[in-house]
Amino acid sequence: MQHQGTNILLGITGGIAAYKTPDLVRKLIAKGANVRVVVTDSAKEFVSPLSLQAVSSNTVSDNLLDKDAEAAMGHIELAKWADKLLVAPATANFMAKLTYGLADDLLSTLCLATAAPITIAPAMNQQMWHAPATQHNLNQLMDRGVQFLGPAQGEQACGDVGPGRMLEPQEIADLILPDVPKLLLGKRVLITAGPTREDIDPVRYITNHSSGKMGYALAQAAQKLGAEVTLVSGPVTLSPPSGVNILKVSSAEQMHTCVMQNVKNSDIFIGCAAVADYRPIQKNSQKIKKSDQELTLTFVKNPDILSDVAHLANAPFTLGFAAETQNIKQYALGKLQRKKLNMIAANDVSDENIGFNSEQNALTVFWPEGELKLEIADKNILATQLMELVAKRYTK
Numbered sequence: 001m002q003h004q005g006t007n008i009l010l011g012i013t014g015g016i017a018a019y020k021t022p023d024l025v026r027k028l029i030a031k032g033a034n035v036r037v038v039v040t041d042s043a044k045e046f047v048s049p050l051s052l053q054a055v056s057s058n059t060v061s062d063n064l065l066d067k068d069a070e071a072a073m074g075h076i077e078l079a080k081w082a083d084k085l086l087v088a089p090a091t092a093n094f095m096a097k098l099t100y101g102l103a104d105d106l107l108s109t110l111c112l113a114t115a116a117p118i119t120i121a122p123a124m125n126q127q128m129w130h131a132p133a134t135q136h137n138l139n140q141l142m143d144r145g146v147q148f149l150g151p152a153q154g155e156q157a158c159g160d161v162g163p164g165r166m167l168e169p170q171e172i173a174d175l176i177l178p179d180v181p182k183l184l185l186g187k188r189v190l191i192t193a194g195p196t197r198e199d200i201d202p203v204r205y206i207t208n209h210s211s212g213k214m215g216y217a218l219a220q221a222a223q224k225l226g227a228e229v230t231l232v233s234g235p236v237t238l239s240p241p242s243g244v245n246i247l248k249v250s251s252a253e254q255m256h257t258c259v260m261q262n263v264k265n266s267d268i269f270i271g272c273a274a275v276a277d278y279r280p281i282q283k284n285s286q287k288i289k290k291s292d293q294e295l296t297l298t299f300v301k302n303p304d305i306l307s308d309v310a311h312l313a314n315a316p317f318t319l320g321f322a323a324e325t326q327n328i329k330q331y332a333l334g335k336l337q338r339k340k341l342n343m344i345a346a347n348d349v350s351d352e353n354i355g356f357n358s359e360q361n362a363l364t365v366f367w368p369e370g371e372l373k374l375e376i377a378d379k380n381i382l383a384t385q386l387m388e389l390v391a392k393r394y395t396k
Contacts, residue, residue: 012037021037022047118147178384189228217383230244230245230246269309323347343365
């Protein structure tokens with residue numbers, strides 16, 4: 001087993017999805033992990049500590065002020081024991097507590113006391129997930145390196161339909177303990193991610209809505225498949241993926257220069273960045289003052305990174321992205337042929353539930369001999385699916 005001996009500390013909070021956690025424990029143990037469980041008081045309303053003890057073969061912890069445990073500083077011992085801390089399900093309340101560093105129960109205290117990476121599988125009503133406070137907390141936690149698995153779309157216990165369902169136990173187990181064949185072992189992958197910024201003057205610039213989440217997820221997925229990954233990133237607020245060489249740029253010209261300097265050593269190139277098509281022909285050295293009723297700016301085309309890479313004499317296997325709002329297949333196939341790409345992944349950014357700034361995406365992937373639709377999923381799951389497809393097409 002790839003994960004034999006990995007210590008997983010599973011935190012369970014008070015959501016209806018807690019009834020699935022005994023199955024989650026079994027799925028984690030089946031992958032070779034050692035699992036210890038911490039439950040909040042509200043979680044015990046949905047799942048029995050006795051059932052969790054039976055499937056994990058370990059005592060379930062639930063009390064920060066347990067005299068016997070605290071005689072040996074139990075919460076510190078648990079925090080040090082964990083290789084990974086997984087909270088599933090994670091309620092909106094728990095996300096808020098973690099965001100603001102509260103430590104009023106055993107689970108929240110462990111989150112502050114551990115050096116292990118923290119992963120969260122949210123579960124809540126779709127309106128609660130969309131609430132500005134929850135989205136603020138989500139962004140704050142992601143900035144700190146907390147990884148999110150889901151939530152998934154679908155029908156909820158309350159009858160609503162939308163994002164908020166906890167991922168299924170097998171999905172969570174596969175994501176936190178991926179059994180990844182090293183399909184890209186020894187291969188060098190160059191990926192671009194995020195937006196670019198085109199300066200107008202010292203205080204203003206033109207950009208787009210790209211968050212960089214898909215490109216960063218692809219970099220992590222490629223690394224897990226055994227590749228040596230270099231990520232050329234525009235300005236984003238994401239934490240760098242572990243084990244990935246990151247090169248930060250701002251403008252389209254800077255990204256073009258950085259890519260062309262590194263692509264000669266690459267086997268695969270993935271252009272996932274949302275690169276500005278145009279830039280102001282001239283950047284004003286001083287702030288433009290408000291004076292006339294109208295302001296005219298003249299723009300010039302930026303270099304086409306994707307096309308320039310694909311047209312190299314010894315071009316790497318090249319995957320492009322097409323973010324469209326209409327005629328998805330037509331525009332994607334046109335771009336595939338015009339730029340001489342090996343593959344292109346197209347997505348509909350007019351759908352507010354996927355694409356830019358969303359935790360989820362859906363893609364249709366085209367290549368000269370065929371196509372494949374990747375259904376809506378968490379971007380980390382989708383990135384793994386896409387990288388496995390790239391690896392298979394590359395070997396052919």
